[in-house]
Amino acid sequence: MRKRSLLVFLALILVLAMVVGCTQPAPAPAPSDDPADDPADDPADDPADDPVEPQGNILTVGIVEPSGNFNPAYYSSAYDGYVVDLVFQTLIRRDFEGNYIGEAAHDWEISEDGLTYTFHMREGNVFSDGTPVTAHDVVFTYMLISDPSYTGRYGSVARLLEGYNEFAEGETEEFPGVVALDDYTVQFTFASPSRLNIANTTMHIMPKHYYGETYEVGFTEGAMENNAAPLGSGPYTMVQYQPAEFVYLVRNPLYVFEDEFAIEELLLQVVEMTTEMNDLLTGKVDVLAGQIQPDNIRDAQAAPQIMLNEYQRSGYGYIKTNHEFGPTTEKEVRQALYYSFNLDEFVEFYFQGFASTQFHPFSQVSWVMDDEYLASLPDYSFDMDKAKAILDDAGWVVGSSGFRERDGEVLELFILAMPDHDILDTLIPMWERDWGNGLNIKLNVAYEEFNSILDTVIYSSDERVEEWSMFFLATTINSFDPHGIVESFFHSRNVGSGRNNTSRYSNPVIDQMLDEGELIMDEDEARPLYQEIGRILTEDAAMMPVYANTYFDFYHERLTDFQTHGIYNWVAAIRDARIVE
Numbered sequence: 001m002r003k004r005s006l007l008v009f010l011a012l013i014l015v016l017a018m019v020v021g022c023t024q025p026a027p028a029p030a031p032s033d034d035p036a037d038d039p040a041d042d043p044a045d046d047p048a049d050d051p052v053e054p055q056g057n058i059l060t061v062g063i064v065e066p067s068g069n070f071n072p073a074y075y076s077s078a079y080d081g082y083v084v085d086l087v088f089q090t091l092i093r094r095d096f097e098g099n100y101i102g103e104a105a106h107d108w109e110i111s112e113d114g115l116t117y118t119f120h121m122r123e124g125n126v127f128s129d130g131t132p133v134t135a136h137d138v139v140f141t142y143m144l145i146s147d148p149s150y151t152g153r154y155g156s157v158a159r160l161l162e163g164y165n166e167f168a169e170g171e172t173e174e175f176p177g178v179v180a181l182d183d184y185t186v187q188f189t190f191a192s193p194s195r196l197n198i199a200n201t202t203m204h205i206m207p208k209h210y211y212g213e214t215y216e217v218g219f220t221e222g223a224m225e226n227n228a229a230p231l232g233s234g235p236y237t238m239v240q241y242q243p244a245e246f247v248y249l250v251r252n253p254l255y256v257f258e259d260e261f262a263i264e265e266l267l268l269q270v271v272e273m274t275t276e277m278n279d280l281l282t283g284k285v286d287v288l289a290g291q292i293q294p295d296n297i298r299d300a301q302a303a304p305q306i307m308l309n310e311y312q313r314s315g316y317g318y319i320k321t322n323h324e325f326g327p328t329t330e331k332e333v334r335q336a337l338y339y340s341f342n343l344d345e346f347v348e349f350y351f352q353g354f355a356s357t358q359f360h361p362f363s364q365v366s367w368v369m370d371d372e373y374l375a376s377l378p379d380y381s382f383d384m385d386k387a388k389a390i391l392d393d394a395g396w397v398v399g400s401s402g403f404r405e406r407d408g409e410v411l412e413l414f415i416l417a418m419p420d421h422d423i424l425d426t427l428i429p430m431w432e433r434d435w436g437n438g439l440n441i442k443l444n445v446a447y448e449e450f451n452s453i454l455d456t457v458i459y460s461s462d463e464r465v466e467e468w469s470m471f472f473l474a475t476t477i478n479s480f481d482p483h484g485i486v487e488s489f490f491h492s493r494n495v496g497s498g499r500n501n502t503s504r505y506s507n508p509v510i511d512q513m514l515d516e517g518e519l520i521m522d523e524d525e526a527r528p529l530y531q532e533i534g535r536i537l538t539e540d541a542a543m544m545p546v547y548a549n550t551y552f553d554f555y556h557e558r559l560t561d562f563q564t565h566g567i568y569n570w571v572a573a574i575r576d577a578r579i580v581e
Helices: 078-087 135-146 164-168 276-281 294-302 331-339 343-351 371-376 384-393 422-438 450-459 461-467 483-490 508-517 523-539
Strands: 058-063 092-094 100-102 105-110 116-121 178-182 185-189 236-242 246-251 265-270 287-291 306-312 315-321 404-406 412-417 442-447 470-476 543-556
Touching: 058 078, 058 276, 078 236, 078 246, 078 265, 100 105, 116 135, 135 164, 135 178, 135 185, 276 287, 276 294, 287 294, 294 306, 294 543, 331 384, 331 543, 343 422, 343 543, 371 523, 384 422, 412 422, 412 450, 422 442, 422 470, 450 461, 450 470, 483 508, 483 523, 508 523
Parallel strands: 058 265, 058 287, 412 442, 412 470
Antiparallel strands: 092 100, 105 116, 116 185, 178 185, 236 246, 246 265, 287 543, 306 543, 315 470, 315 543
């Protein structure tokens, strides 16, 4: 028996959050124990002391390894984001149908000019240590991500607010964009109307007394001291984090919505791609979300105790190349790599009908898409002769070394790859065949764990920019609006350590178009502009989308009322789910 969740094609306008996906900075991720006043005493700081001892009904979810950065202002991994979404609240959130509904706020008004958003917060709503959640915590959260010294990747959430530029550039210590009118009323004032403004009010609320104890304008470092010991007002708290093994969460007894989140305990169990399906079938884990491997899909379909939610994925796997250092700074090299990458062969072999190729940077469910636009895009279908000709014309010719050379320099690529990864185990031999042997490019593959790759291309990217030429990752896009993904990935203001423009792409034309696009209120009016942005990025081979696929969430039949789709993931679905023994 198989369940299908219906993908809801609504114009959800959520801010992208990435990452390795891209996650939105809105709906709150998962749990933390009660980190109280002294984080040194929190079990998250010494996770190996005591084993997990489940006390009630527990759901075990298989995930890829989190990095342990569970700070809403600084996390990058989607797996850390699960924890953030479960531990923290937002003012408002999206329901399954895509409507905004209250969370920490019970009501709100928007001014007629679309510039002022006033939220009325729930009195009696508290953080898991019992401290009230107030408008001052919201103000602190937005001041933190707007601060001149802030090094995270969520500044774009606040960028459209009144006074952001002056505050972020250190010209003033006043930030009129977000103010507390009283303890339970917070007001956002935007500099310009934008269809993105409402989503930009949905940053996870961080308790000022915990993350901002040492904060002052120009000094945000103290906010990172509790990255591994999150404290929020969301449905769960994090009891224990064991690196490379698990994150253990329990239901927050102080959560304001007492009748929601019936599942008392969550164990986010790190699983290996090679054994995760066996873990599900033998009951070691109850949920595997975002599954794409055809053999696993067929095994799940054949198992009577396993249910499946199937939906069109909002996101894709992609290759990013280094636009700041090495041969991939040249468009001709990037285009040659694209033409000599047999995407159709890979997708047909690996996904066996559960995915397709695409040459544009948007979600396949975005409102920017239509058949006419797809037909107008540059076509990078496999053409080895064309790839060779592009490199020859650019002066990269096969030399005495056996590799392509120009002015005595060998055309050499340094590829970051994860070990024991099904997709990369398929891709790398193809690259060695077509890029190495076919194009005579010297390839160097460096195998690094997932979190190490994130450190190289995100957290420490400024210092390590000369260590890589390309990497493969995947992203989930949490919006039907096209702006978030292209602004995050390609606007030059997002270049730098801790930020999302990991390829370090810079194009003043794209920057200007993105700045114009975010201010267009009507989707039909905005569509041609974003289509042109996508066309330029594709022509420039700014990155290489590898596949767009169907997602499957597998779960044990004892889990009921578990509904997911492309913009409503398993973390959101836990709100209504139940365990039936």
